[in-house]
Structure formats: C-alpha cells, structure tokens
Amino acid sequence: MDFQLDEDILLLKENVRDFIQKEVEAVAEQIEADDKIPKHIIEMSKELGLFGLSIPEKYGGLGIGMVGKCAIYEEIGQTHNGYTTLIGAHTGIGTVGLVEFGNEQQKEKYLPLMASGEKIGAFALTEPEAGSNAANLQTTAVKKGDKYILNGTKHYITNATEADIFTVMVVTNRSKGARGISAFIVEKDFPGFHIGAVEQKMGLRGSHSAEIILEDCEVPVENMLGEEGEGYINALKILTNGRAGLAARNLGSCQKLLDMATTYALERKQFGVPIIEHQAVAHMLAEMAVEIEALRSFTYRVAWMVDERKNVIKEAAMLKLYGSETYNRVADKALQIHGGLGYIAGYPIERFYRDARITRIYEGTSEIQKNIIAKQLMKEYS
Structure with missing residues (x-):
C-alpha cells in the first residue's frame, strides 16, 4: 500500500488548508446563523477546483484518485460541516x-459544468418508504416515445435546493x-x-436537504x-466507493475537535493547574488521539483499495461504521472536556456535536453497515 501524495496533491492540500483556515472558518458562525x-466562499471553492475533485481532467476536473481526494476531504472536514457536506455530496x-x-x-x-461548479450535483435515492430498505422504491419511470415519464x-436529498443535476433512482420494471431499478x-x-x-434539521446548517x-x-x-x-447495483457501488471520502471528512472533523480540546485543556485551570494535568481529562485526550490515528490509517487503506479497483464492500462498510461512530465519540469527549462552555450555542464544539450525529x-446507517459486514463474513466463511 502506498499512501504517498505527489507534489500536485500536496500543493492543493496546502492551498485548501489555507483557504479553510483563513476564509471558511472566518464565516463559520455566519453560516450557522x-x-x-456565503457566495464568495462558493466562488473561491470553484477557483480552487474543489467542485471538480472527482471529475477527470478531460472534462475540466482535477481527476485525482481516492487517496488524493481523502487528503483534501480531511482538510475540508476541519471546518463547518454544512460547507463540508455541500462539497462532499457534489464531489461524491x-x-x-x-x-x-x-x-x-x-x-x-x-x-465540464459540474467540474467548474457552475452546475451542482445531487443523488436522489431515499424515499418515504425506501430508506435503509433502498430496494423498496416507489418512484416509477414509464417510457413514452423518446421520453421516460x-x-x-x-x-432527505442533500443539495436539493442548490443542485442542477440529479442522479435519480426509479423503478422501470416492478416485476x-x-x-428493475x-x-x-x-x-x-x-x-x-x-x-x-x-x-x-438538527445540524448541518448551510447544507440543505429537501423533498x-x-x-x-x-x-x-x-x-x-x-x-x-x-440502477440499484450501480447505486450501491457509488455509495460503497464513496465511504472512504465520507470517513476522511469525519477524520478532519475529529482532528479539529482534538486540536480544540487539547488547546483548551492546556489553558483552562481548575484546582490550580491546567485541566490536562488531571488524569480523567488526559485519558480522554489520549483515547481521542488513538481513535483518530486508527481512523486515519483505516481511511487511507480503503482509499488505496478503491484506487486499485479492489472489492471493498466489507472494508468500506467497516470504515463507514468506524468513522461515523468515532466522530461521535470524539465529539462527545471534546464537549465533556470543555464542560459547560462546550454546551453553549455559538461555540464550535456544540456545533460539531450536533453535526456529528447525522453521520x-x-x-x-451504522446498523446497515453491520448487516453488510456480517453478510460478507458469511460469504467468506461459507
């Protein structure tokens, strides 16, 4: 496995980090409110090429592999998750x-229009009667002449209000x-x-979901x-291969939470010493750091497997499960370390805590990922 990034990706990663820290973080509370x-953030994102991460150079995109994308997603994940979701849902x-x-x-x-950000993309699978049971679609398509009706x-369609181009799953043959999807x-x-x-929604303000x-x-x-x-088979492939990217975004958010929690623990004093010197707090930080490092290694391993065109059904489900559960555990510990301040609206910890829950x-869902993992284990051991 080779997780080395070439110079072009390293430069893009550096530019994206600078953009996230200086521009997006400056308006994070504005996004929440x-x-x-903000329009200028969208325009700057277009200039950086962020809307074309997944699109080949032939069509105007950056055409980078999953390992490279994860490196960029990790940077994007360190800011407001509403912005992160807008970009991630489009490029994923x-x-x-x-x-x-x-x-x-x-x-x-x-x-080309999607690579430039002129047109935003969305994925429409979920229905009122087809959530975890995605095969139970009710939306139909009937061919009439040169059109389907x-x-x-x-x-719950992410980017619905911003998107121009939708990948829509429908039933063409019920039998x-x-x-037949x-x-x-x-x-x-x-x-x-x-x-x-x-x-x-509870969180992800700035990222809109709609019917x-x-x-x-x-x-x-x-x-x-x-x-x-x-359609259904391809939808599963799209969701499966995209799980490394989602984990990378979660990873970035986890790293941001660890950074904030550690800085706060060094500055905040109780009983005459910084709270990081109290074992209970120190252990929470240590646990967060271990889980984040494990998530980082797992994320890039699965990303490499995707780039190598390997079967990642089991590993991607494991990563989706571990990445989202880790993000929620890390957010919970970060809030606990911040005490009452972490629970106050307007402070970043509270926002990350709410945003983490949807992952x-x-x-x-986590339960569906466990089903997928168990099914793959049954195949391997049968």
Whole structure:
C-alpha cells in the first residue's frame, strides 16, 4: 500500500488548508446563523477546483484518485460541516455516478459544468418508504416515445435546493425487484420536476436537504444512466466507493475537535493547574488521539483499495461504521472536556456535536453497515 501524495496533491492540500483556515472558518458562525454558505466562499471553492475533485481532467476536473481526494476531504472536514457536506455530496455521490457509468455523450454534456461548479450535483435515492430498505422504491419511470415519464417523491436529498443535476433512482420494471431499478440524469428544469419541503434539521446548517417531487416529469431516453435495470447495483457501488471520502471528512472533523480540546485543556485551570494535568481529562485526550490515528490509517487503506479497483464492500462498510461512530465519540469527549462552555450555542464544539450525529444515519446507517459486514463474513466463511 502506498499512501504517498505527489507534489500536485500536496500543493492543493496546502492551498485548501489555507483557504479553510483563513476564509471558511472566518464565516463559520455566519453560516450557522444564516443557514447559508456565503457566495464568495462558493466562488473561491470553484477557483480552487474543489467542485471538480472527482471529475477527470478531460472534462475540466482535477481527476485525482481516492487517496488524493481523502487528503483534501480531511482538510475540508476541519471546518463547518454544512460547507463540508455541500462539497462532499457534489464531489461524491453527486458526480461519481456520471463519471463511472455515464456514456461519452453524457459526460461531455454535464461533467465540464459540474467540474467548474457552475452546475451542482445531487443523488436522489431515499424515499418515504425506501430508506435503509433502498430496494423498496416507489418512484416509477414509464417510457413514452423518446421520453421516460417519472412519478414519485424523494426526500432527505442533500443539495436539493442548490443542485442542477440529479442522479435519480426509479423503478422501470416492478416485476424484477431490485433488478428493475434504473438510474436517470434529471435536470432541475425538466418539466414536472419540483422541489418540495425543505427539511429543518438538527445540524448541518448551510447544507440543505429537501423533498423532490416528480409529477409526470419528462426525461429524455438518452438520460438513462448506465443500462436499464442496473440502477440499484450501480447505486450501491457509488455509495460503497464513496465511504472512504465520507470517513476522511469525519477524520478532519475529529482532528479539529482534538486540536480544540487539547488547546483548551492546556489553558483552562481548575484546582490550580491546567485541566490536562488531571488524569480523567488526559485519558480522554489520549483515547481521542488513538481513535483518530486508527481512523486515519483505516481511511487511507480503503482509499488505496478503491484506487486499485479492489472489492471493498466489507472494508468500506467497516470504515463507514468506524468513522461515523468515532466522530461521535470524539465529539462527545471534546464537549465533556470543555464542560459547560462546550454546551453553549455559538461555540464550535456544540456545533460539531450536533453535526456529528447525522453521520451514523446518512449514506447507510451504522446498523446497515453491520448487516453488510456480517453478510460478507458469511460469504467468506461459507
């Protein structure tokens, strides 16, 4: 395994770190208060090429592998998770499907616009009756002439209000079960496409999730993504290979929390000494550091496996489980170390604590990851 980064990635990593620390962190509380990413931050992100991380150079992107992407995601994860999610959802599940399964005509039409950030991507799988049981989709597509007519409702769709291009999973043949699910590239301006209720969430302010309502939505036949009936299989591949990126974002947030907690423990005095000298606090910091280092090694190992085109079904599920659970444990300890201050709204610890909670739910709950791991173990030992 080789986790070495070439000079171009190292330079980009340095530039992104500088941007995150100087620009995004400066407006983190503004994002929280306004529930909006400032326009100048979006424009600067475009200039850095952050919207094109997953898109090949041929189509205007940076075309870097998963190890390189994780290095950048780790930096992005150290700031407001609403911003992190906007970028991560676009460069992950929002674009990877097109890169991996799109035909040349589709790639030439959409990817340059997505690489520049002119068009934002989103991934629409979840429905009111199809969350963890993603194969239970109710949204349908019926072919009529040179179009497919889509009907149904999606919800909890990240980037829904910002996105222009959606990868949408629908049923094209009910009799075939999961094998009857297909994927389509749907533009927000297609007739019959509507944004429904915007969800009011516990955290991730600045990152918006909403319903997508498809009412006789007209989608050209050439916008089917991949082969008919392979939508569900491809969706699982998109989610699986993207789990290293999500873990890297969690890793960045964990590192930020450790940095803040250690700095505070060195400065805060109780009983005449800095609280880091009290064993209870010192042990929490040590536990955080160990888990973060384990997550870092695991993240880059799975990222390398993705780049090597290895089967990562089990390892990616393990990483998603471990990464999200670690983030929540680290956030809890960081808040405990900060005491009452950590619980106060407006202080970063409280924000990270709320934002961490969704990581155990979205893109596959912790329980679903355990199911995947157990299923793979059964195959290996049978």
